[in-house]
Amino acid sequence: MELRDFNDHQSSHEPGVEVLTKQEEDEVFEIQKETYRGQQYSQIYFARLHLMRTLLLEVIYEFKFAAVCTVLELEEGKECVIVGTLYKHMKLKPCILDEYSKERSAMPLVKPHNFMHPDDHLVLEDESGRVKLSGLLLPSVYITGIVVAIQGKETGAGDFLVQDVLEAGLPPQIELPLKSKEDKYVVLVSGLSIGSSNSNPLQFQLLIDHITGHLGDEKEQNIASQIVHVVIAGNSVEFPRGLLNGQNLAAKDLSRLSEPIKELDILLNQITAGLPLDIMPGPSDPANFSLPQQPLHRCLFPGSSTYNTFRSCTNPHCFELDNIRFLGTSGQNVDDLEKYSEAKDKLEFMERTLKWRHLAPTAPNTLGCYPYTDKDPFFLESCPHVYFVGNQDKYETRVIKGSEGQLVRLICVPKFNETGVAVMLNLRNLESHALSFGTQFST
Structure with a gap:
């Protein structure tokens, strides 16, 4: 028999009910009782x-x-x-x-x-x-x-x-729940880059108006009414270059530093007023550099965080909606793989991380991560149904199948500030499509 990959037997799981249920599984990525005592990687x-x-x-x-x-x-x-x-x-x-x-x-x-x-x-x-x-x-x-x-x-x-x-092969996967008769959509977006030189607030406002049902014809508003969750996968803000150089900042510079966060909070406030929202940190956000990145502090969002629909999450981020398991990152793991290996596209890098059962195999060698002493939080014990990676150059998606029947929807979420594209995923059948917003006016 040839050596290829293998999988443990799938664990059983009760079919999901029609009401939307949400379960958080970010505990493994939260640094709580860990203490740095000079330990080695x-x-x-x-x-x-x-x-x-x-x-x-x-x-x-x-x-x-x-x-x-x-x-x-x-x-x-x-x-x-x-x-x-x-x-x-x-x-x-x-x-x-x-x-x-x-x-x-x-x-x-x-x-x-x-x-x-x-x-x-x-x-x-x-x-x-x-x-x-x-x-x-x-x-x-x-x-x-x-x-x-x-x-x-x-x-x-x-x-x-x-x-x-x-190789280890895809991990065991909980069974998909019975197909719902109703469409339920999750919106994935990344790379808002509010505060950057080419930032386009109107573009993001169009997205907000669309997903909150204030834009489009009757058909589009009907689809918007079926959106049940929004996930922002990193790089929501970008600070002016030259400000963060280790020097003490003047009062006017401090004000410039806080403006992108204030603007983001105002925009997110419109979403959280009616929809559950998860926000993950990314490389350009005010969070720790090394993986796993810890949740953005709630004090940065005085308006949005007053709603119980607002949740600041870790990067990587793992959660379940209606017994459908999501796993996502803000893009650092795949971007680093691209520097040290080759593949035909970003989706192939994503597929490799699942087959290797490791979310960030280049950490800590070339990708910064916390020096854990007794565990490796990026080891994949179970297989997601949806695996997304943010801040990519373009929207790409495909479904991969494991040797034990695992089905995984892979999604590259593009940088919204550069492409104007967000992604809608239907929980009913795990089909996804791009939402594109343009703000160029012809003269």
Whole structure:
């Protein structure tokens, strides 16, 4: 039998009822009792390796693959299976010492969009040691931080010749509830960038008027009446460049700094008056830099937060509506994957994170994250029905299917400020379509 991917048996779940129910599952991403005591990031990798190895060994023993051994126990020519964490040697990967020296050079810096190089190669590492890989695994697909099981043999040159690879595969998924007869829509939007130089408040106001039923003909207003939830996936504001440079701000600069937040609160107030709204932080928002980003403080939204429909959430954000499981990020995990690996589109990167059972596999190597000591919160224990990523260049979507019948709707939510596009998802059948708003006037 070939090594490919595997899935645990699906857990049973009672069908959803017609009334809309909402369940929060962001607790795993909330940093509450965690304390930083100078711990190293290696502990996250140990936790990740332990979780994934348990899953992978179950199927290896069940199907009686070749003997499992550690890197230190490898023998030349002997076929075996080893489980470990991948590390990718990258010639062009930025180094902090190089950055320091380049800052003092007279030559201008040109930052490449992608750090891939033909000489890149993969290494597998476990607690006993590391070994260079050759053969089946493509360095262009894999990145540092993934845990896999590989089957092969050590060569005379000291490399491990990979003959097959076992990835974790899509996690188990709760059954979809029975299809409702009613349409219920969730609106996904990201990248409002209020306060930026090209900000267009009219565009966002048109979106608000549409989803609150104040815009459009009778048919559009009927669809608007079926909207049950709004999610804003990061980068809601953008502060003027040059203000946040570590210096003490003058009173007029402090006022300029608060203007985008005040404007956002006024706009969100119109939504929360009639609809539940979740807002997630993004890279440009006033939140912590490292993942998981903590909820934007309610004091930033004195108007919107007075409604019980307003909820400030973490990034990543996980929740359930009518027993349909949503999982989303503000885009950092996929954008970072694009720098260190290659795929035909952003949806393929999203699919890989599900198959690797890890939401942010490049954290903490190239993506900032909190130094957890005893867990890895980005490990995916269950499969969402809807997986969305915000702040992308364009709207893309497709459905992927797992080997155990899991169905996942993948959605790239575009930057609204640049595209004027939001996404509507129908809870009845998980179909989605773009909502486009233009404010250009012909002369």
